[in-house]
Amino acid sequence: MTIDLIQLLNELTRYELIIISPSIKKFQKLPSTIEKIYTPDILLRPVLRWWLDFIWLPRMMRKYKPHLLITMGNLPARSRYPQLMLNDNAFVSQKNYAGIPLTRGERLKHAIRKKLFWSRMRYVNRLVVQTQTEKTRLESFGRKLPKIEVIPPLIPSHLRLDRESDILLPRRKKGTIRLLCLSYYWKHKNIEILTKVLQLASDSNYPLQLVFTLNDKRVKGGKKLVRQLTPFIDNEHAINVGNIPGARVKSLIEQCDGLILPSIIETFGLNSLEAWHCNKPFFVADKPFAREVCQNAAKYFDPFDADAIFLAIKEVFSKEEVREKLILNGTSLIKNWDSSKKYLALITNSLDE
Numbered sequence: 001m002t003i004d005l006i007q008l009l010n011e012l013t014r015y016e017l018i019i020i021s022p023s024i025k026k027f028q029k030l031p032s033t034i035e036k037i038y039t040p041d042i043l044l045r046p047v048l049r050w051w052l053d054f055i056w057l058p059r060m061m062r063k064y065k066p067h068l069l070i071t072m073g074n075l076p077a078r079s080r081y082p083q084l085m086l087n088d089n090a091f092v093s094q095k096n097y098a099g100i101p102l103t104r105g106e107r108l109k110h111a112i113r114k115k116l117f118w119s120r121m122r123y124v125n126r127l128v129v130q131t132q133t134e135k136t137r138l139e140s141f142g143r144k145l146p147k148i149e150v151i152p153p154l155i156p157s158h159l160r161l162d163r164e165s166d167i168l169l170p171r172r173k174k175g176t177i178r179l180l181c182l183s184y185y186w187k188h189k190n191i192e193i194l195t196k197v198l199q200l201a202s203d204s205n206y207p208l209q210l211v212f213t214l215n216d217k218r219v220k221g222g223k224k225l226v227r228q229l230t231p232f233i234d235n236e237h238a239i240n241v242g243n244i245p246g247a248r249v250k251s252l253i254e255q256c257d258g259l260i261l262p263s264i265i266e267t268f269g270l271n272s273l274e275a276w277h278c279n280k281p282f283f284v285a286d287k288p289f290a291r292e293v294c295q296n297a298a299k300y301f302d303p304f305d306a307d308a309i310f311l312a313i314k315e316v317f318s319k320e321e322v323r324e325k326l327i328l329n330g331t332s333l334i335k336n337w338d339s340s341k342k343y344l345a346l347i348t349n350s351l352d353e
Contacts, residue, residue, distance in 0.1 A: 002072050004154045008340055068351050076120040084350050086128045090265040092117045093137035099264050100188050118143055130268040133288045151342045153268055158246035159277045169255045177317050180211045180256040182271055185222035190262040196306035198232040215243040253278045262303045276330030281316055281323050297329035
């Protein structure tokens with residue numbers, strides 16, 4: 001969403017737009033009308049992050065003196081300038097991490113990040129979250145918060161790209177049901193449960209094939225999961241296509257029969273928009289964020305119960321009327337989706353205050 005929002009902000013031609021970001025391809029491809037300042041790679045090392053936060057970024061603030069600072073990272077910036085923070089880190093609103101197999105070190109990292117998040121709220125004038133569920137969770141801490149705005153994310157721009165000629169997946173056997181898990185590997189995504197679903201499909205000779213987009217080098221644990229998928233790849237119950245660039249996502253979705261998201265926590269879950277936009281049924285963990293976002297346009301399941309997930313898949317694909325109803329409800333939800341006006345109005349009002 002970050003890139004899409006930056007491109008949207010670039011439409012505000014009466015304002016000068018400056019971005020500070022890591023030097024990565026997706027930022028380098030932004031229009032030349034946007035001034036881009038790249039964070040020195042050395043300052044992204046954990047041991048030097050203090051220099052980035054306390055010295056380098058404050059220098060940039062003093063140099064450019066922004067009328068409005070829009071923060072899209074995990075933490076607010078330490079800045080005396082008016083700041084609008086767009087939060088998409090679901091961990092900061094969690095009081096516990098039940099069901100997420102975090103190591104002691106990972107729990108410590110999230111605890112430190114959460115402490116910094118709350119301590120820096122004093123620098124934020126407005127906080128934007130993507131669901132009412134997230135707003136309620138943050139307010140439940142009883143801590144002082146700035147004004148909170150609830151604005152859903154933009155429809156991803158990659159869904160507007162037409163790349164039908166991309167052939168990403170091999171031919172499948174007649175009758176095979178192909179579901180896409182479109183996600184990087186993160187522990188809260190709960191992707192491991194799908195290996196148990198695959199085992200159920202394999203044991204019962206059910207024609208299910210799950211497609212994954214896992215890069216095993218991205219996060220610790222991903223490599224182990226890819227190894228667990230190997231026997232299912234061998235018997236054609238699974239395919240792992242690796243990391244997929246945005247320009248090819250729509251093509252990949254269109255070659256599948258639906259999308260599945262077993263996440264335990266999310267701030268929103270963009271897979272829902274991707275499924276609805278491509279007229280596919282969406283399967284999602286029965287969690288509050290999903291109920292708010294998807295309403296009657298998803299098939300819900302217990303994310304900790306492989307049998308329940310397997311049953312949900314079989315039910316939808318054994319009853320055409322159920323499948324068509326999910327697709328119709330999703331199409332109806334996305335038909336009038338227009339968060340762009342809300343974001344532009346919020347930012348314009350913040351600048352004019």
